[in-house]
Amino acid sequence: MLANAIIQIGLFLLLVTAISVPLGHYMARVFAGEKTFLDPLLKPVERLIYRLGGVHPENEQTWVEYAVSMLLFSAAGMLLLYGLERLQGWLPLNPQALGAVAPDLAFNTAASFTTNTNWQAYGGETTMSYLTQMAGLAFHNFVSAAAGIAIAIAVVRGFIRRNSKTIGNFWFDLTRATLWVLLPICVVMALALVWQGVPDNFAPYVRAKTVAGAVQTIAEGPVASQEIIKELGTNGGGFFNANSAHPYENPTPLSNLIEMLAIFAIGASLTHTFGKMVGDSRQGWVLYGVMAILFLTGVAVCTWSEQRGNPMLARAGVNEIASASQSGGNMEGKEVRFGIVDSALFATVTTDTSCGAVNSMHDSYTPLGGFIPLLNMQIGEIIFGGVGSGLYGMLVMAVLAVFIAGLMVGRTPEYLGKKIEGREMKLAMLFILIFPLVILIPAGLAVVLPAGLAGISNPGPHGFSQILYAYTEASANNGSAFAGLNANTGFYNVTLALVMLCGRFLMKVPVLALAGSLAAKRSVPESAGTFPTNGATFVILLIGVILIVAALTFFPADALGPIVEQLAMRHSHLY
């Protein structure tokens, strides 16, 4: 079992590393506007988009203009999606004749896809028409991811520019991220998924007779094309309710590997884009190292806990030992074709990033195994992270780490040559503050209000875990469901939608302001007295700061949920 885990996880990380370096360097060229091999194909399209949109990409924007563009674009996209959902009954590409989506659910879903959360309070195949899925949901899967990448690039520009008022052009970054990064990868990888058996058609659902003689409706549709952007853009909104556990979304272990690689690909690559752009690839590797260590720790604990299974079942005489005929361990809520390691790995990968696709039900994990996804999100989705948001979230943590410990070398703190002063600290703290605010306060309300308590499927600490998980994934823009919680109610639809919007935009604006503030600064040259941020010491420091900040913020809440569950399980008590 151990060998199995080490081989699979090791191979996976190796592949991620191998992909991330060239892709990262490629992205650095794309956003610097340098030549790439796709130019002949994409340049005309880019020019057409700019002409249609009346965009002048050479006009650089200040951080305020950049933020306003981003907010306006998101608001317009959200309205469009809301309209599509409400009107889908009258629109084409609706072979199942699905009716209008309820207002609160439509609002929740619009917020969810605009914010790259892709929390789904609905079942896709029973709620959304093909048009809504493709023109509404898949559209947002692309542009919300592209917007995240754009902001990350803008933040990196903040570090490399000197005495500059501007941080780039949002429309240029958005267009380039979509055309040069997301689309080409999606085209290639969607075909790979089709090869593995994922359908991609406009056919109505199939009615089939099962072996037992019953009639079953088998849903299908344009799945593969949606599936790949769901992972690549760390969106996570499944075409089907069962998400990547569904055999049409994720039929084989190979498709599973492709999907996991897609989830990490851009987040991991952006660290190298960053290293390339700041002119010191070691700076990129440091962030990559921090992310990789946190990822490995999480996946090791999760896999170990799931492989060990439930001691109460073992005591009751159930055979949980892995053998040729069974995976062993805690297989509740997991697919047999993936087994423990691929499920635990997927769960870690999807919550390290803000993806939220699932190939197993996190609610059914052992308390410790389910705690890892929760903790990954509480850390702030910066372990490779959401596309773009992972990098800028990690950069804010780096700024914080430099500020706390940087003084200890006897200079006022600086990161990448930029002095971290009052204004930067204010913006970084604002970014860090929003996150617990939109998790802890609404969760506090939900656990005492009848409307909140009504959604819980298990009483006791596990019910608490369900609510905590829901608000954590919403503010982290993850969208993975702990399941168990019945969240398609007015209360949860509205509060979760608001939390998602806050978790996305209230954090993006300060981070753009930070970029603007940094860009305007002069740069301090490096010397032997400079706080070194490109070595092993900084890796350890950054990990320490990330864990301490997350632990200090969420330890009390976690103690009352997964931690007490885990401890109770040892005493044969399950919640």
Added chain:
Amino acid sequence: MAERKATPLWEGKIVRAAALDSLRKFDPRIQAKNPVMFVVEVTAFAVTLIILRDLAAGAHRQLGFELQIALWLWFTVGFANFAEAMAEGRGKAQADNLRKTRTETMAKRIGNGGAIAMVAATQLRKGDVVMVEAGDVIPGDGEVIEGVAAVNEAAITGESAPVIRESGGDRSAVTGGTTVISDWIKVRITANPGETFLDRMISLVEGAQRQKTPNEIALSILLAGLTIIFMMVCVSLYPFALYGGTILTLPVLVALLVCLIPTTIGGLLSAIGIAGMDRLVQHNVLAMSGRAVEAAGDVDTLLLDKTGTITLGNRMAEEFLPVAGVLPQELAEAAQLASLADETPEGRSIVVLAKRAYGLRGRELGGDGAEFIPFSAQTRMSGVDLHGHRIRKGATDAVIKFVEEHGGHAPADLNAMVEKIARSGGTPLVVADNARMLGVIHLKDVVKEGIRERFERLRAMGLRTVMITGDNPLTAAAIAKESGVDDFLAEATPETKLRLIREEQAQGKLVAMIGDGTNDAPALAQADVGIAMNAGTQAAREAGNMVDLDSNPTKVMEVVEIGKQLLITRGALTTFSIANDVAKYFAIIPAMFVIGYPDLQALNIMHLATPESAILSAVIFNALIIIALIPLALRGVAYRPLGAAAILTRNLLIYGLGGVIVPFIGIKAIDLIVSALHLA
């Protein structure tokens, strides 16, 4: 250099005054300046109110426990107040010494007609001119406009040897409160009463005018942010607990909050800043603002005057090297004549060498039409005009230009001689008589012992040193090589100095320099850390943002180290404070919920006796650690001149890892005492 003696840390008088002062600081208007401690005070007040309310209602079950919590919360505020009061008290003790010198003095003000009127020093205004004679106390800060006098400045420097103050030149500034011990001077007053140097000094060391420095402001924002996060944690914990059937009481929630918010650094932050200023004063340096001390830690480039810093102050004449066709004696005589009025040590050493080597007696030249030409930074020559001889000695190019202007030319062998001297690190001083070049005087420079090691230390700290010298490039290069300085600026003029500073700053570097003369003023003003020597001119003192009372040019290195030490202390205590929280969680969280969820007892890894004792011990530790760290805050973290990477690793281990471990031990120990005394 007279080092001002450091006051012992726990001096009875200061401790008593500080204890009293810390009571005054409970005033919420004062606390409001420090968000972290303000939260502690407000919550302590709330807990006290709740206890009183419950007492009045007669419905109290945990009176003893809650009273102790309230008490320790008030102690937490009190201890932080005490730390600040201690730092201020130590400053005040220094200020009181200074104040003693500011006794009422009478001044001899010179009226418009030249009449002298006796007025109180407090009535003097900027622009007034006063006469100060031997035995008089100088009534205010000013500039000597006439005369020369020996002045005892022990009142401000602690140095009892008198110094010379004279009009013109670079030693014209005088300070109020110092005493003229010989001769007389006329002084133009440059500061109104209450704004004098001494007044500023007193208010600075007392911390009365203290404004938060930029880094302190940024740090306060971090601490305030963390405080808000922990408030959200504690507020949301109430409903979370309620869901599990536990009703948390206000004192328990407040105990958790106060343990989590960064009270350690919050309570010590201002003490660290005041103590940093205080350490500078102990080195006889006055910073005009805390901002300057912080900037000192960030300095990238140090501009050091060669003379007095890198080499021993005085260059000595070593030998006379005549050009072909000139007798050594002839050269020696001309050199001696040109140096007779030159009171600099170099000048005197030429006279002495001429006497020793050729038996030439220095003649008294006065009434026979001799006119002395003093050295100036523009001509870079000095000399004498005597009976139609215009004898000059000075920098090579300047003297060659002089000879050529008079129709002469430099002989072929001159350059070789000059170069030979320069290469050896000596200073060539060329001597000419009208159009006739006579030869070269070899002035020898002696590099200070141990300076090479010092530069190596500075290099390890990431500082670049630049030697500033009026010497020619060859000489400068030789001395630079011998002393190990990183770079040099030869043939420096005020303009090139200023340009060098600007160039460094354009690359984003921070520059520190030390200077004295009026022509240093622009560079001092331009430098990020400009240290003016107290013996310098008033213009220089106004331009710099620090004043070195000892007028010791090597002081700039100590100033940088003090700046770094201040920042390291701040960072170390911040890291320590935040790392402490881990242990406090392990004490308080299981204690809070062990009734509702007995399984959480497993988190009580310190095996604290009872839930009450666990919470109380954490609160007590949190309060006592402030007291325990006062010495560190006041003295500063020991500073070693190492590279940043080495310092970081070392301090992370001590204050980061130590900060995680220490409270586990401390809380356990307090718990043992608390339960042994049956306090909870």
